[in-house]
Amino acid sequence: SQQGEEDPQALSIQEGENATMNCSYKTSINNLQWYRQNSGRGLVHLILIRSNEREKHSGRLRVTLDTSKKSSSLLITASRAADTASYFCATDTNNDMRFGAGTRLTVKP
Amino acid sequence: DTAVSQTPKYLVTQMGNDKSIKCEQNLGHDTMYWYKQDSKKFLKIMFSYNNKELIINETVPNRFSPKSPDKAHLNLHINSLELGDSAVYFCASSKGQAQALIQYFGAGTRLSVL
Numbered sequence: 001s002q003q004g005e006e007d008p009q010a011l012s013i014q015e016g017e018n019a020t021m022n023c024s025y026k027t028s029i030n031n032l033q034w035y036r037q038n039s040g041r042g043l044v045h046l047i048l049i050r051s052n053e054r055e056k057h058s059g060r061l062r063v064t065l066d067t068s069k070k071s072s073s074l075l076i077t078a079s080r081a082a083d084t085a086s087y088f089c090a091t092d093t094n095n096d097m098r099f100g101a102g103t104r105l106t107v108k109p
Numbered sequence: 110d111t112a113v114s115q116t117p118k119y120l121v122t123q124m125g126n127d128k129s130i131k132c133e134q135n136l137g138h139d140t141m142y143w144y145k146q147d148s149k150k151f152l153k154i155m156f157s158y159n160n161k162e163l164i165i166n167e168t169v170p171n172r173f174s175p176k177s178p179d180k181a182h183l184n185l186h187i188n189s190l191e192l193g194d195s196a197v198y199f200c201a202s203s204k205g206q207a208q209a210l211i212q213y214f215g216a217g218t219r220l221s222v223l
Contacts, residue, residue: 042199042214099152
């Protein structure tokens with residue numbers, strides 16, 4: 001069954017703007033991962049945040065986790081056209097990992 | 110070299126046929142997975158194998174049968190294909206049995222059942 005739900009379903013921004021995607025989930029988790037999927041390709045891991053962490057950075061990516069609200073956000077700063085892709089959160093509950101339906105991000109040049 | 114490779118990339122077939130999708134990983138991982146991604150992009154796990162042994166078998170019709178000849182390969186055989194089986198099927202692998210580990214995905218097999 002589905003665990004994480006991404007919001008919004010689709011997001012369109014101009015190059016250079018920041019993009020924020022959210023993920024909400026229902027049950028307690030051990031960790032949460034964000035993946036990216038380019039059109040016609042497989043998913044690629046971006047970042048993992050553990051349940052005892054609140055924020056992680058990787059290059060232009062910033063992930064936050066609020067376990068009290070059961071939510072996470074992925075921020076992409078200074079977006080580029082090449083960031084156009086779908087972004088998925090995956091929640092791990094006792095080694096059972098579940099993906100959401102993703103946020104489709106379009107970055108216009 | 111591609112880390113997780115699956116073949117074929119595209120598969121178009123008639124209802125009622127039997128087809129197989131192959132997956133191989135050269136990462137030395139112990140665990141492999143099959144996912145189904147429907148038209149709404151929702152990614153759902155179907156099976157998981159650890160060292161050739163089945164560890165996850167979600168509610169999937171028994172027309173779907175995974176086979177793992179060794180830990181580097183996990184093939185998916187589908188009998189009596191139905192229209193609703195049309196989707197993109199992804200193979201993935203991870204270092205160990207804990208699904209929490211980072212998963213590496215193949216490029217997907219787009220199955221169209223006519």
